[in-house]
Amino acid sequence: QLVESGGGAVRPGGSLRLSCTASGFTFDDYGMTWVRQAPGKGLEWISGINWRGDTIAYADSVKGRFTISRDNAKNSLYLQMNSLRADDTASYHCAREGYHYFGMDVWGRGTTVTVSS
Amino acid sequence: EIVLTQSPGTLSLSPGEGATLSCRTSQSVNSNYIAWYQQKPGQAPRLLISGASRRATGIPDTFSGSGSGTDFTLTISKLEPEDFAVYYCQLYDNSLKWTFGQGTKVEIK
Numbered sequence: 001q002l003v004e005s006g007g008g009a010v011r012p013g014g015s016l017r018l019s020c021t022a023s024g025f026t027f028d029d030y031g032m033t034w035v036r037q038a039p040g041k042g043l044e045w046i047s048g049i050n051w052r053g054d055t056i057a058y059a060d061s062v063k064g065r066f067t068i069s070r071d072n073a074k075n076s077l078y079l080q081m082n083s084l085r086a087d088d089t090a091s092y093h094c095a096r097e098g099y100h101y102f103g104m105d106v107w108g109r110g111t112t113v114t115v116s117s
Numbered sequence: 118e119i120v121l122t123q124s125p126g127t128l129s130l131s132p133g134e135g136a137t138l139s140c141r142t143s144q145s146v147n148s149n150y151i152a153w154y155q156q157k158p159g160q161a162p163r164l165l166i167s168g169a170s171r172r173a174t175g176i177p178d179t180f181s182g183s184g185s186g187t188d189f190t191l192t193i194s195k196l197e198p199e200d201f202a203v204y205y206c207q208l209y210d211n212s213l214k215w216t217f218g219q220g221t222k223v224e225i226k
Contacts, residue, residue, distance in 0.1 A: 042203075042217060043154075045207075045214070045217060056213070057213035057214045095161075095162075098167060101167045101168055102152060103152035105174075109161055110161060
């Protein structure tokens with residue numbers, strides 16, 4: 001199970017830190033990702049991190065503004081979001097990458113971020 | 118950057134009918150890197166297919182995936198009421214990066 005938290009309303013230019021807490025599986029066996037969905041829109045992958053936390057990738061839309069990290073001792077994934085813009089408004093989901101296959105097999109329900117003045 | 122184009126945008130069908138959803142990539146890809154998801158309103162996506170054709174745990178055999186190169190297909194052999202949803206294809210684009218298609222909505226006719 002994955003449970004996200006930390007969403008909320010923020011002004012443009014502001015910051016938020018999202019958390020994703022995992023349970024029911026060995027967290028440090030898996031790569032993890034963040035995927036967002038703007039209201040009424042499709043899915044957008046935004047960031048991923050491998051099991052050790054030493055390989056990280058970002059979508060161009062968030063590179064330089066968002067930082068992904070994980071704490072395997074706490075079974076937790078994080079997304080630090082800075083310089084937020086109105087187009088960052090979305091539901092943010094964490095997801096587990098498959099073990100030895102390519103797909104995201106466990107998803108959280110999401111946490112909502114609203115960026116508005 | 119490889120682009121995924123799903124078609125049609127919306128598919129209007131009746132329960133019991135079959136559905137064929139297409140996902141085309143802008144260049145040839147490794148079929149192991151293609152996945153399909155189902156998303157219902159207010160819910161997180163659910164993995165249906167990985168490796169273009171391998172059903173995820175618990176997915177009924179009415180769902181099947183196929184394809185290679187640039188053309189991939191998700192087939193639902195007989196639509197159940199709970200199958201009306203939005204479906205996304207996805208590509209693993211190396212170096213931990215992923216791309217989603219824009220989605221196909223399967224709606225009740």
